[in-house]
Amino acid sequence: MKVVILGGAGMVGRKLAERLARDGELGGKAISALTLYDVVPATAPAGARFPVEVMTGDLPAAGECERIVAGRPDVVFHLAAIVSGEAEQDFDKGYRINLEGTQRLLAAIRAAGIHPRVVFTSSIAVFGAPFPEAIPDEYFTTPLTSYGTQKAIGELLLADYTRKGFLDGVGIRLPTICVRPGKPNKAASGFFSNIIREPLAGHEAVLPVSDDVMHWHASPRAAVGFLLRAATIEGDALGPRRNLTMPGLAVTVGEQVAALRAVAGDAVVARIRREPDAFIQGIVAGWPRRFDARRSLALGFEPDASFEAIIRAHVEDELGGKIAA
């Protein structure tokens, strides 16, 4: 089984590649080759028992997608994207990578006459406020960002190419990834991870919103689990509705803090500094809080067990089991 990961240098792509290297197989079939594609060189995962090719390039450039699918992959994970903030600031770049890149990828697959499973990572950004308290699976997509628009269009194209038999697509709308490893960034959603990751590492973190703010989260581990399930689920189980909201955890900031206290104690929680920020509070007010993701649950996509479990997984995977005293 040949696997390609587009966006292989990103956080989720890297973790997916590491998991594939560890498992050596996907859906019971041995992996024979893995290609990691990104705009910067991805790092080949350690210990892979199959050849790993690292490719770099500009996804929508002429001939690029043809080059990517020339190896006739069985599974293509399409995680490559300009992120939300950048796509909003640079309209043309966002459309070029997130829409034209996806269009060219699908067209190249069709032209090659291969019929791979294509796993497309969409986002809860396809939804736009106002929302019902819990967003049902049949809720309409009225994005309030260009990124969300591009993802919603990708979903539609994926479903149509699948319906026409050109490929076998599954789109998954990832929750906000928490705890996101790495440095704090300026994303408006960054604090959801910052207030867990930084205190655990001995650093202070700023919490700009009130404790009752609720959001929809999944750990990096759960996200990789979603990708593997999406790669291996029977297409017939899905029918023509190929895009699924992934099961996250709806937790409030207060519940996040309580979970951190339970896992790491008062001294770690004391590193969270409350500094209300009306601007960020305003942005976050327009985000989804909770989904009723019945369909993906019924299809065997597995959410995190609890926010405490998310924190413990982060401590294991990113901190070698050690919390900063």
Add this chain to the structure above:
Amino acid sequence: MKVVILGGAGMVGRKLAERLARDGELGGKAISALTLYDVVPATAPAGARFPVEVMTGDLPAAGECERIVAGRPDVVFHLAAIVSGEAEQDFDKGYRINLEGTQRLLAAIRAAGIHPRVVFTSSIAVFGAPFPEAIPDEYFTTPLTSYGTQKAIGELLLADYTRKGFLDGVGIRLPTICVRPGKPNKAASGFFSNIIREPLAGHEAVLPVSDDVMHWHASPRAAVGFLLRAATIEGDALGPRRNLTMPGLAVTVGEQVAALRAVAGDAVVARIRREPDAFIQGIVAGWPRRFDARRSLALGFEPDASFEAIIRAHVEDELGGKIAA
């Protein structure tokens, strides 16, 4: 006020142009110029008190959309499309005209730095079965045709360009137009119009489905009314959710026949020949039956009063008031 109609040679485009010629104004502002664009030459409406330019061309060809918007229109009606059946048979042509054409039009408007009201005719084909009994305004778009996919993508692009301030878009999902004038065609939906139009003209018509089949209709007059309302409604009344399901009439075939009897009598109804066709019945079973189009009703879009009124309007507009004995 300068107006452009893309798809000006089509049935709805023609009726819209005739109405504009009759009214001489749009939203209280005098029309100073009308451009009718299509792949074949449109017919300029009789009696217009403003200049009418007839343009032909291939919408997505290089430079074409720039040429269309060079006159800096205030209102652009974008009705141009490859129809459902053809877009399904010719995948590339459908995407080229219905998606790339729309993309290029929006991009040309943005590049010209004008901010016209853009009225985009979408379709109830953006929805795909299974459906609830009445489809609510917040229902998701899971099209089961490439045409429906292209229209759903057009809606998303229209909303994003509007949100970014590049133009001022309103998308309207037209019901099935009934009674469609002209000759019977091979569209699976053709019988909804055929069973009214042909008997009124003295011809036999075939009814391939049972009397309990329900569908969502609007007359050509109502469709033109929707277009005018969409052209003149205040954008602020819509907010960022720019795409609206138009208010149709949900009527069964049995109710259509009863209305024909009430308007034209038994002898006309006797020209309907029942010839059940399992294939067409199967296609129609996957179509929407009824919508709960609250939002467009609240926004002042006016549905037909009754199916009898639809038939009477057809007799007036297409038959000069005369029913074939």
